[in-house]
Amino acid sequence: xxxxxxxxxxxxxxxxxxxSIFADDELEQAAxxxxxxxxxxxxxxxxxxxxxxxxxxxxxxxxxxxVRAREIDPRKGEMIGVFIIESENEETLTKQVKxxxxxxALIAKNISVSSDGIESPLINTESRFINTESRMTNLExxxxxxTIELQTEFRLEIKNINDRLKEIENRIPKPxxxxxxxxxxxxxxxxxxxxxxxxxxxxxxxxISERNNGKFKSFSNVVDxxxxxxxxxxxxxxxxxxxxxx
Numbered sequence: 001x002x003x004x005x006x007x008x009x010x011x012x013x014x015x016x017x018x019x020s021i022f023a024d025d026e027l028e029q030a031a032x033x034x035x036x037x038x039x040x041x042x043x044x045x046x047x048x049x050x051x052x053x054x055x056x057x058x059x060x061x062x063x064x065x066x067v068r069a070r071e072i073d074p075r076k077g078e079m080i081g082v083f084i085i086e087s088e089n090e091e092t093l094t095k096q097v098k099x100x101x102x103x104x105a106l107i108a109k110n111i112s113v114s115s116d117g118i119e120s121p122l123i124n125t126e127s128r129f130i131n132t133e134s135r136m137t138n139l140e141x142x143x144x145x146x147t148i149e150l151q152t153e154f155r156l157e158i159k160n161i162n163d164r165l166k167e168i169e170n171r172i173p174k175p176x177x178x179x180x181x182x183x184x185x186x187x188x189x190x191x192x193x194x195x196x197x198x199x200x201x202x203x204x205x206x207x208i209s210e211r212n213n214g215k216f217k218s219f220s221n222v223v224d225x226x227x228x229x230x231x232x233x234x235x236x237x238x239x240x241x242x243x244x245x246x
Contacts (some may be wrong), residue, residue, distance in 0.1 A: 022064055058097045192238075
């Protein structure tokens with residue numbers, strides 16, 4: 001007995017399984033492939049239930065794909081290739097169906113296990129990536145906080161330096177104007193400073209004496225009131241005060 005496929009009208013075939021157990025998009029894709037190739041590469045195995053009717057024994061997905069193909073194009077999808085289990089080949093074909101079903105189930109199980117094996121490293125990799133990302137975020141946060149702390153410390157240190165500089169500046173005696181020095185320095189200080197620039201003691205005594213009569217209003221007033229104090233000597237005093245040597 002030679003095994004051969006037979007063309008059977010799709011509408012004469014039924015299935016004990018529900019169409020809804022298969023994904024619509026997969027059935028749609030398979031149906032269009034059936035129409036494009038004008039047949040199925042894996043013929044359906046059917047059992048005759050009457051003279052003109054058949055029931056699917058194996059290949060329910062292919063059958064429902066053929067049903068969908070007939071819905072899309074009734075003419076091209078009218079017939080489908082099948083293996084018909086007859087009385088003379090029933091035992092052989094039934095054994096094949098059982099064996100092939102067992103093989104399919106084993107392959108599906110192996111694929112599932114393999115997929116789990118692949119998925120696990122992927123999950124671990126993703127977990128490590130998330131952990132790394134979390135650590136990076138933590139480091140960035142710590143770096144940012146430390147940067148803010150350093151900036152605060154730097155500003156505080158600058159303020160302390162400025163405060164110390166101001167304190168030092170306040171301790172440094174402010175320069176005194178020559179005219180103010182002539183009017184306000186003590187007798188000993190004024191005498192010492194004027195002697196250092198070579199002013200005659202008699203001129204110094206006259207300056208002190210006149211100062212007691214009233215403050216000098218200007219340098220010309222000093223020259224007018226102190227006899228013997230010429231312009232050159234007055235300029236010498238002014239220059240010495242300005243240079244800070246008196």
